[in-house]
Amino acid sequence: MKYLPYVLKHLRRNWIRTGSTVMAMAVCIFLFCTLQTIIAAVNYGLKSASASRLVTRHSVSLVYNMPLAYKERIAQIPGVKRVAISNWFGGVMGLPPDFTKFFANFAVEPEDYLAIYPEYVLSDAEKQAFFADRRGAIIGPDLAERFGWSVGSTVQLESTIPPYRIGRPFEFVISGIYEVDEVRYPGTDGRLFFFHHKYLEESTRNRAGAGTFSIEVNDPDQAAAVGKAIDAYFENSDVRTKTETEAAFRAGFVSLAGNLALLLNGIGIAVTFTILLVTANTMSMAVRERRTEIAVLKTLGFGSGLVMALILAEALVLGVLGGGLGLILGKAMIGVLPSLPLIGDVARAFPNLGLSPLIASLGFGIAVFLGLAAGLLPALQAYRARITDTLRTV
Amino acid sequence: MSGNGKAPMVAVEGVKKVYRRDAEEVKVLDGLSLEVPEGDFVALMGPSGSGKTTLLNLIAGIDRPTAGKVIVAGTDVAQLGESELARWRSRNVGFIFQFYNLIPVLTAEENVALPLLLTNLSKKERRERALTALKVVGLAERSQHYPRQLSGGQEQRVAIARAIVADPKVLVADEPTGDLDSKSAEEILALMETLNRDFGKTIVMVTHDPRAAQRAHTQHHLEKGVLSL
Numbered sequence: 109m110k111y112l113p114y115v116l117k118h119l120r121r122n123w124i125r126t127g128s129t130v131m132a133m134a135v136c137i138f139l140f141c142t143l144q145t146i147i148a149a150v151n152y153g154l155k156s157a158s159a160s161r162l163v164t165r166h167s168v169s170l171v172y173n174m175p176l177a178y179k180e181r182i183a184q185i186p187g188v189k190r191v192a193i194s195n196w197f198g199g200v201m202g203l204p205p206d207f208t209k210f211f212a213n214f215a216v217e218p219e220d221y222l223a224i225y226p227e228y229v230l231s232d233a234e235k236q237a238f239f240a241d242r243r244g245a246i247i248g249p250d251l252a253e254r255f256g257w258s259v260g261s262t263v264q265l266e267s268t269i270p271p272y273r274i275g276r277p278f279e280f281v282i283s284g285i286y287e288v289d290e291v292r293y294p295g296t297d298g299r300l301f302f303f304h305h306k307y308l309e310e311s312t313r314n315r316a317g318a319g320t321f322s323i324e325v326n327d328p329d330q331a332a333a334v335g336k337a338i339d340a341y342f343e344n345s346d347v348r349t350k351t352e353t354e355a356a357f358r359a360g361f362v363s364l365a366g367n368l369a370l371l372l373n374g375i376g377i378a379v380t381f382t383i384l385l386v387t388a389n390t391m392s393m394a395v396r397e398r399r400t401e402i403a404v405l406k407t408l409g410f411g412s413g414l415v416m417a418l419i420l421a422e423a424l425v426l427g428v429l430g431g432g433l434g435l436i437l438g439k440a441m442i443g444v445l446p447s448l449p450l451i452g453d454v455a456r457a458f459p460n461l462g463l464s465p466l467i468a469s470l471g472f473g474i475a476v477f478l479g480l481a482a483g484l485l486p487a488l489q490a491y492r493a494r495i496t497d498t499l500r501t502v
Numbered sequence: 503m504s505g506n507g508k509a510p511m512v513a514v515e516g517v518k519k520v521y522r523r524d525a526e527e528v529k530v531l532d533g534l535s536l537e538v539p540e541g542d543f544v545a546l547m548g549p550s551g552s553g554k555t556t557l558l559n560l561i562a563g564i565d566r567p568t569a570g571k572v573i574v575a576g577t578d579v580a581q582l583g584e585s586e587l588a589r590w591r592s593r594n595v596g597f598i599f600q601f602y603n604l605i606p607v608l609t610a611e612e613n614v615a616l617p618l619l620l621t622n623l624s625k626k627e628r629r630e631r632a633l634t635a636l637k638v639v640g641l642a643e644r645s646q647h648y649p650r651q652l653s654g655g656q657e658q659r660v661a662i663a664r665a666i667v668a669d670p671k672v673l674v675a676d677e678p679t680g681d682l683d684s685k686s687a688e689e690i691l692a693l694m695e696t697l698n699r700d701f702g703k704t705i706v707m708v709t710h711d712p713r714a715a716q717r718a719h720t721q722h723h724l725e726k727g728v729l730s731l
């Protein structure tokens with residue numbers, strides 16, 4: 109500890125170099141935290157996807173709806189057990205819409221949908237109340253907590269999707285709050301809002317088609333084949349379909365598909381490596397221009413190990429500063445992510461988006477490791493440096 | 503050899519120093535012997551390349567002889583391992599360099615206190631000792647100045663304060679006045695005389711300057727690795 113002022117004074121003396129290295133390190137850790145958080149969020153969403161469920165959508169884009177009548181036809185395809193219509197409603201509270209209060213809301217066919225998605229655990233009484241009330245809605249526990257809603261609360265939502273805009277907000281009454289069972293159904297999103305598709309149909313005078321069909325198949329092993337059969341069935345229709353397993357659908361929904369993690373990790377590793385080089389360069393410059401000083405320290409009786417430790421400590425401070433700053437930036441970025449254009453839509457679709465302690469400590473650990481790794485070679489150089497080679501005069 | 507039977511502060515016995523440069527061997531010191539009694543002030547003179555710095559490095563324990571013995575303050579320097587030698591240096595030898603070699607990012611006081619970091623002294627004690635040493639060299643009021651804010655002569659005085667702060671028995675100086683004008687050089691030499699006379703430091707000083715050498719009590723001349731008087 110008594111050596112700390114010595115270490116800090118060196119860093120302060122070259123504050124431009126110290127500052128730019130710390131900034132570079134911070135950007136690296138910031139990127140790491142943000143990317144890992146996105147990956148974790150995506151994976152978390154995918155974890156809840158069931159292998160025995162398919163999602164059918166318009167072949168062109170999720171933006172277009174399909175005829176409601178497709179439901180009966182899909183139900184007749186062999187291997188299909190159950191079908192439920194589900195539309196992304198895009199409803200927002202407030203006038204004008206307050207996007208900071210955004211949450212995902214869907215218009216679904218209550219009975220079929222809840223049968224296909226057992227992870228939204230409800231008591232029979234709640235279910236019946238929901239089924240019976242055309243304006244009823246069921247919500248997740250996290251959503252209830254966020255807005256202080258309970259059974260009986262009324263909610264007004266106005267859609268951002270043109271065909272669903274009817275000049276006034278939709279009114280809902282909460283019929284039930286589903287439970288999240290992390291053991292049986294890991295990855296269940298506790299922030300969703302479901303209401304009657306019929307309510308949507310009636311209010312929009314049947315302008316609303318079917319956004320997606322959620323399909324439960326009899327045999328998960330046949331899921332892919334059933335999906336192909338559905339798409340083949342509508343092959344020659346006006347509106348063709350695209351059917352995927354739920355996992356593929358969710359991955360497709362973030363439009364970054366399967367290699368997202370690989371890509372992001374690749375970027376992360378490249379950036380980390382670059383920062384390692386930058387920091388190593390800083391440290392070796394620091395040591396090179398201090399060769400005489402290091403020899404003087406050794407002459408005065410500083411052991412080689414101590415001199416090496418001083419260099420490493422300097423690199424470590426760079427790592428700690430960079431890591432700390434990176435975490436602050438990362439936390440801020442992840443906080444504003446949901447309200448950004450484009451990315452925000454994706455970010456909002458995932459639950460639990462926040463800088464987790466694991467990712468934060470991993471990010472900080474990487475920064476500390478980067479600092480030490482960058483300092484290691486110069487420190488070894490300092491360790492090995494012989495007084496008599498450097499100081500030609502005592 | 504030492505007049506009153508007391509062991510000399512520095513005893514160099516039959517020392518050889520050979521530098522190996524690739525295949526070629528450079529014999530710098532060839533069986534050199536030298537004794538410096540405690541409290542002596544010795545000047546080492548000689549042409550460039552004669553091995554003065556090499557000899558001083560051996561006495562100061564920052565280099566080892568190829569053959570022979572170097573005994574300083576009762577310790578056979580060549581017997582010590584690398585880290586023991588470092589510890590020994592920090593307690594027994596004070597260094598005065600031609601180019602002062604102060605640490606630029608540290609203040610005068612911090613520079614002087616640097617060797618004390620290796621001791622168990624508290625921060626307060628380190629500070630007090632550093633200020634005392636700065637007083638001895640007459641620079642107490644400059645304690646918060648950085649080396650770049652000091653003149654060459656002042657820098658060298660700070661360096662001398664650093665050399666004496668841990669109270670070593672031996673001071674080694676390699677051309678301490680080599681980079682100074684004559685007035686500053688005069689001050690430095692006077693200071694070294696004081697340290698020798700009033701503080702009892704044994705001093706070994708390498709110099710090219712005959713006037714500097716005259717301030718010493720004993721003069722040795724080094725010629726091609728051997729001493730001549």
Ligand SMILES: Nc1ncnc2c1ncn2[C@@H]1O[C@H](COP(=O)(O)OP(=O)(O)OP(=O)(O)O)[C@@H](O)[C@H]1O
Pocket residue numbers: 496497500521522523528530548549550551552553554555556557
């Ligand atoms: N580390 C080394 N490797 C190889 N040769 C060396 C080394 N150190 C010193 N020498 C050689 O040893 C000889 C004596 O060098 P030294 O520095 O002791 O001379 P000096 O008397 O101090 O000279 P000057 O008055 O110029 O300082 C020189 O020929 C020098 O080239």
Ligand SMILES: [Mg+2]
Pocket residue numbers: 500501554555556676
């Ligand atoms: Mg020399």
